[in-house]
Amino acid sequence: MKCRVCRGPAVIDIRRHNAAFCGDHFVTHCREQVKRAVHEHKMMDPAERVLVAVSGGKDSLALWDLLTDLEYAAEGLYLGLGIDGYSDESLQHTRAYASSRGLKLHEVDLGQDDGFTIPVAASVTHRAPCGACGLSKRHLFNSFARDHGYDVVATGHNLDDEAAVLLGNVLRWETGYLGRQHPVLPTALGFVRKVKPLIRLGEREMAAYCVIRGIDYQVEECPMAEGNRHLGYKEVLNALEDRSPGAKAAFVFGFIDRAHPLFSTSADEERAALGACESCGSPTTTGSLCAFCRLQERAASAPEAAE
């Protein structure tokens, strides 16, 4: 296996591109893919202040690394979710990376700053923790960015993540979610723009990127996400990709180019009908209190919250 660029020994092959790369040229390839995604979807420009949501996992650390090398002024935000045996370790990985590169990292701790943790939220809602977790992350990424004057929030969602979410949305014809599934969600009243610059790169590529760049990331997956539907969708998509390399990319990029516009009207209408939460000022469609403030209220009254 030889590098497509220099013909030296390759360290990774990417079947959907029908190409293999040596370490250096693979890093260049990843930068080019991020540049292309940013440009194609007009995600941001170099003068803007970028907040990268960093979990300590491979994707978000690689994203921070790539954006910094592409000369974006990117600061990190880590959210402590209060998950035993997982959150502490992911924070250590995030801090170690930030200090090794001299980057500014902000930390928000859900338990200390908002009065509840994800395990408590999951027990009061009697639902899978990922629902309360996703809601809290979206809320806090946005409110932190808005309150601190960032122009854009970048997350480490990669091609595999987007393909799995898309498959889930299509299987249930969630037209509202399909309208909101896009690598760029524009700035709107109360919302800071959200972007996914890793949309052109897969999970395996991000792991290889971290190894090549010497980035020590949290390898363990979240223990609370076990049995999560998306993990099953990823397996199905990997089997498809194995048979026909490029299937995932065709699925996701075909959706973005040709199908998303068919669903975006309902998302636009929803945005136009947003009100402001009476407690925190965040945008909401659900009445006087936003979903995050309601969750916080319920969690505060739960016996577990006092523990």
Ligand code: AMP
């Ligand atoms: P996940 O929802 O866990 O698949 O994560 C998707 C993206 O959300 C990651 O790539 C990060 O950008 C961001 N993210 C997830 N967990 C955290 C966290 N605890 N703190 C900050 N950002 C996070």
Ligand code: FES
């Ligand atoms: Fe959200 Fe595990 S990271 S439930």
Ligand code: ZN
């Ligand atoms: Zn090479």
Ligand code: ZN
């Ligand atoms: Zn609120």
